[in-house]
Amino acid sequence: MTETFKALVVDKGETFSLAVQPLSLEKLPAGEVLIRVAYSSVNYKDGLASIPNGKIVRSYPFIPGIDLSGTVVSSADPRFHEGQAVIANGYGIGVSHYGGFSEYARIPAEWVMPLPAGLSLREAMIYGTAGFTAAMSIQALEAHSAAPDKGNVLVTGATGGVGGTAVAMLAKKGYQVTASTGRADAAGYLKTLGAAEIISREEVSGGSGKPLDKQLWQAAVDSVGGAPLAALLSKIAYGGSVAASGLTAGTAVPATVLPFILRGVSLLGIDTVACPIEQRIQIWERMASDLKPERLDALVDREVTLTELPAALEDILASNTRGRVLVRLS
Structure with a gap:
């Protein structure tokens, strides 16, 4: 397993900073499921997390990103296994718990869902x-x-x-x-x-x-x-x-x-943060079936890397995006 990985980190010391930094797995918060992140997406709340007065982030330093899709690296919960495709959004992710703008994420098992049949990891974050x-x-x-x-x-x-x-x-x-x-x-x-x-x-x-x-x-x-x-x-x-x-x-x-x-x-x-996991899974199943548009990719404004992400966060706050901005982590 990699010793270090990259993540977009916001910090608020003497001055506010937003930069891609190398981190070790030990820096990730507690959680039962370690995920190698494939994709995240840019949401308005993520834009607020990227500025000093956004009133979203509760403590610093911090990794924003309120959603993610990826594959399980390891799990202390028997519901998930190595190599399994999963998604996570809501709860404390990207607000009080390190989020998806990172090549690796460690998430509490009760916040994680199996990727529904009918969706790829990329498609899941076109939705986000x-x-x-x-x-x-x-x-x-x-x-x-x-x-x-x-x-x-x-x-x-x-x-x-x-x-x-x-x-x-x-x-x-x-x-x-x-x-x-x-x-x-x-x-x-x-x-x-x-x-x-x-x-x-x-x-x-x-x-x-x-x-x-x-x-x-x-x-x-x-x-x-x-x-x-x-x-x-x-x-x-x-x-x-x-x-x-x-x-x-x-x-x-x-x-x-x-x-x-x-x-x-x-x-x-409509509150997506505290939505119970059972309802969350049921809605994602619909997103993979009867609600899935024929041309889901038409929603994509652009796909960015971690390095390109700060500009995309500025754009969503300025309403300079049309549709969805994907963040490609791996």
């Missing part, structure tokens, strides 16, 4: 946490009666990781998808993913400005939050629902109770 969030959002909407024959579904932030994956998954399931974006050059990309209609973010926020507006969509996947979330709630059809998972437009939602008490609209919070 963003794709898992999209799938969890769609499952929540379906549990609240969303169906392809009930009208259009809105996806906000459609060029982002969660949004783009949601567009592709919903289209695969036969939904008519309205994709909202602030990027005028994204129409071709979103059509490729399966969007039936593309609108500007201003069209989501615009309208009468009244607490109840024209009913335009049966449901929505929202990764934006803030004022746009308040606006789209007023435009959801009777009995519809909104799955909310993001805050790029802010944490304050200046809404009224009227969509909830007069139209029976449901606001569904």
